[in-house]
Amino acid sequence: MARYGMALNYKNCINCRACESACKEENGVLLLKDHYRIWVGVKEAEGQFPNISIASQTYHPSQCQHCENAPCQQVCPTNATYYSKDGMVMVDPTKCILCTYCINACPYDARYVDNRTNTVDKCTFCSDTRLANGETTTACQATCPTKVRVFGDLDDPNSEISVLLANKEYRQVKEHLGTKPKLFYIL
Amino acid sequence: MQTISLKKLFYFEKTPLNLGIAIVTVALLAAFMAGAVAYILHGHHVYNVTRQHPWGLLIAMYVFFVVSSTGLCIISSIGHVFGIPEFQQIGKRAIAGAIITISSGFAVIGLEIGHPMTMLIYNVLTPGLTSAIWWMGTLYGLYLTFICLEFFFLAIKVNHTFSKIFGICGLLVGLAAHSNLGAVFGFLISRPSANGVFYPVYFILSAMITGCYLVFLMYGFRYKMNFPEKVSVMLVKLSKILGMLLAVLIFFEAWKILTALYGDMPERAATILHAIKHPNFWFGELILGMLIPFAIILVSNAKAIKATIYASITGMVGIFFMRYDLVHDTLLYPMTTLKRAEYQVAPSFVEYFPSAAEFAIGFGGIGLALFMYYLADKVFNLDETESAHH
Ligand code: SF4
Ligand code: SF4
Ligand code: SF4
Numbered sequence: 223m224a225r226y227g228m229a230l231n232y233k234n235c236i237n238c239r240a241c242e243s244a245c246k247e248e249n250g251v252l253l254l255k256d257h258y259r260i261w262v263g264v265k266e267a268e269g270q271f272p273n274i275s276i277a278s279q280t281y282h283p284s285q286c287q288h289c290e291n292a293p294c295q296q297v298c299p300t301n302a303t304y305y306s307k308d309g310m311v312m313v314d315p316t317k318c319i320l321c322t323y324c325i326n327a328c329p330y331d332a333r334y335v336d337n338r339t340n341t342v343d344k345c346t347f348c349s350d351t352r353l354a355n356g357e358t359t360t361a362c363q364a365t366c367p368t369k370v371r372v373f374g375d376l377d378d379p380n381s382e383i384s385v386l387l388a389n390k391e392y393r394q395v396k397e398h399l400g401t402k403p404k405l406f407y408i409l
Numbered sequence: 410m411q412t413i414s415l416k417k418l419f420y421f422e423k424t425p426l427n428l429g430i431a432i433v434t435v436a437l438l439a440a441f442m443a444g445a446v447a448y449i450l451h452g453h454h455v456y457n458v459t460r461q462h463p464w465g466l467l468i469a470m471y472v473f474f475v476v477s478s479t480g481l482c483i484i485s486s487i488g489h490v491f492g493i494p495e496f497q498q499i500g501k502r503a504i505a506g507a508i509i510t511i512s513s514g515f516a517v518i519g520l521e522i523g524h525p526m527t528m529l530i531y532n533v534l535t536p537g538l539t540s541a542i543w544w545m546g547t548l549y550g551l552y553l554t555f556i557c558l559e560f561f562f563l564a565i566k567v568n569h570t571f572s573k574i575f576g577i578c579g580l581l582v583g584l585a586a587h588s589n590l591g592a593v594f595g596f597l598i599s600r601p602s603a604n605g606v607f608y609p610v611y612f613i614l615s616a617m618i619t620g621c622y623l624v625f626l627m628y629g630f631r632y633k634m635n636f637p638e639k640v641s642v643m644l645v646k647l648s649k650i651l652g653m654l655l656a657v658l659i660f661f662e663a664w665k666i667l668t669a670l671y672g673d674m675p676e677r678a679a680t681i682l683h684a685i686k687h688p689n690f691w692f693g694e695l696i697l698g699m700l701i702p703f704a705i706i707l708v709s710n711a712k713a714i715k716a717t718i719y720a721s722i723t724g725m726v727g728i729f730f731m732r733y734d735l736v737h738d739t740l741l742y743p744m745t746t747l748k749r750a751e752y753q754v755a756p757s758f759v760e761y762f763p764s765a766a767e768f769a770i771g772f773g774g775i776g777l778a779l780f781m782y783y784l785a786d787k788v789f790n791l792d793e794t795e796s797a798h799h
Contacts, residue, residue, distance in 0.1 A: 240562065246497075256459055256460040261748075263745070263747030263748035263749065264749070265747075265749045265750065265751060266749070266750040281571040282747035282748075284746050285458065293597075293598055293599060296539045296596075297537075297539070297540050297541065297542065297596065297597075298537045298540055299528070299532060299536075299540040299543035299546065300527070300531035300532060300535055300536075300537055300543075301531070301535040301536070302531070302535075304564045316527070317527065317531045317535060318523075318524070319522055319523060319524045319525070319527045319531070320453075320522060320523020320524055320527040321522055321523075321528075321542055322458075322463040322464065323540070323593070325460065325463040326463055326464060326597060326599070326739070326740065327596075327597055327598075327599055328599060329598065329744070330746045331460070331461070331744040331745060331746050332742070332746075333460075334460050335453065335460070335463075336643060340452060340453075340478035340523050340524070341523065341524075344711075348501065349633045350623050375604070388682045393746070395746060395747065396746075399598050399599070400598070
């Protein structure tokens with residue numbers, strides 16, 4: 223079984239938001255204010271004009287971290303949120319009662335309510351639309367012009383992501399919470 | 410139970426107070442219905458909850474009702490579980506109140522949860538044993554069963570052994586359920602201002618206080634401030650208990666706030682500082698909910714029953730704010746991960762104000778409770794019957 227994760231060369235990100243659009247298109251996410259599976263965070267440039275540090279301005283693409291120790295899964299009363307065999311955190315809409323406890327419990331703001339099913343949804347690493355068909359990339363990865371995203375199997379030592387993580391320094395978000403996120407920001 | 414005709418059921422003495430309460434009850438019931446219809450037609454869209462603030466007034470009102478229920482159950486147990494004689498007279502009235510308030514709570518939460526039927530099915534088929542909501546819901550279901558049986562053996566088919574057994578079961582399961590409701594917030598590692606052991610314990614304490622306030626209100630209304638000796642002796646004792654509980658609560662809150670502020674942990678300290686500066690806290694929770702009742706009890710040496718009854722009104726308003734703040738404060742810190750600024754603006758505290766439908770359903774639940782209490786008072790004899798002495 224694979225253990226999927228994603229590494230992000232976030233310093234290459236140009237904030238074009240093609241990944242956001244590709245995700246919406248791929249997964250049929252409705253075009254509403256609260257509805258997004260991925261987003262690009264912005265750290266504004268530091269300094270006062272004209273001494274603005276261009277280098278200090280960075281973009282941080284983010285999404286569900288597919289935590290190995292996922293608080294959203296722990297709090298779900300009906301086990302609607304579960305771990306797939308590939309270590310991804312998934313939601314079964316037939317079991318979700320829309321208590322929204324998981325939205326409160328996720329430290330990464332990764333979940334939203336899908337208006338069509340009236341249940342909670344979030345990033346699935348394109349598992350139904352791509353992985354299920356034998357593809358090995360996600361829509362956001364495929365569309366990114368600057369190759370920010372590297373998706374793959376963390377358990378396979380030869381996968382691109384494993385090689386990358388073995389050779390580069392990286393950090394994870396809110397690691398101190400013990401959620402073991404599977405998004406890695408390459409420094 | 411007494412046989413009763415519809416005419417008798419809806420007949421009551423037309424004093425200004427009774428009429429006023431009747432009008433308020435009917436208006437709140439109508440609001441509840443209107444809110445329910447709006448929800449059934451449009452779903453969560455009629456609520457102002459968002460991705461950033463997914464729980465709102467309805468969760469707060471649910472907590473308000475079940476805190477009331479657990480509180481009444483605990484206070485009633487002083488008499489007929491622990492056998493303190495003066496408190497036996499509270500038994501039936503308090504247990505009826507406990508059944509009514511939790512039923513109102515369930516009615517409100519039923520209109521907040523997206524799929525209540527799915528919940529009933531999958532709570533059983535695929536239980537989430539690590540979920541505080543699962544435990545809270547399951548235990549409260551059991552609790553309701555126990556207190557209904559307890560009431561049955563107290564007021565309908567009088568049997569003191571059975572009522573006591575079910576009373577003990579109801580009390581224990583109620584305490585477990587209620588601390589689990591506290592854990593629903595306490596388990597949120599994503600929210601440092603809520604995470605920790607504080608809430609499960611605090612919920613029990615504030616439930617007992619709520620129970621005292623409600624007993625005062627029920628008795629004040631029942632006897633129109635004209636208490637027989639036996640009742641006033643009990644109320645003075647209850648008032649002493651209430652004073653002590655309030656003192657503990659004030660200490661508790663103070664230390665919770667100090668612990669949260671100390672060390673200036675970014676999310677936790679900023680959240681609590683923001684929360685305690687808001688009038689909801691210092692006016693709603695602190696002055697109305699704790700200080701007014703506490704001062705009256707302290708100054709009068711617990712003897713001013715009438716004043717304590719009026720203070721129970723401010724107390725309950727304060728309890729409402731405690732519940733509302735509990736939910737809102739937990740969620741007000743923005744969780745926009747990695748977004749340190751957007752268009753040069755730093756993420757600010759999350760705003761939320763309940764929608765009309767949320768007000769209608771949330772406060773409408775109070776109408777539901779008042780209406781059920783009126784019926785219970787008519788159909789059953791909620792005062793102590795002579796045989797209850799043994
Ligand atoms: S597509 Fe790539 S470069 Fe564009 S915003 Fe997304 S991660 Fe950044
Ligand atoms: S990022 Fe949030 S939604 Fe995703 S697995 Fe972790 S806790 Fe769950
Ligand atoms: S909203 Fe759905 S997925 Fe989330 S905790 Fe509740 S039942 Fe589970």
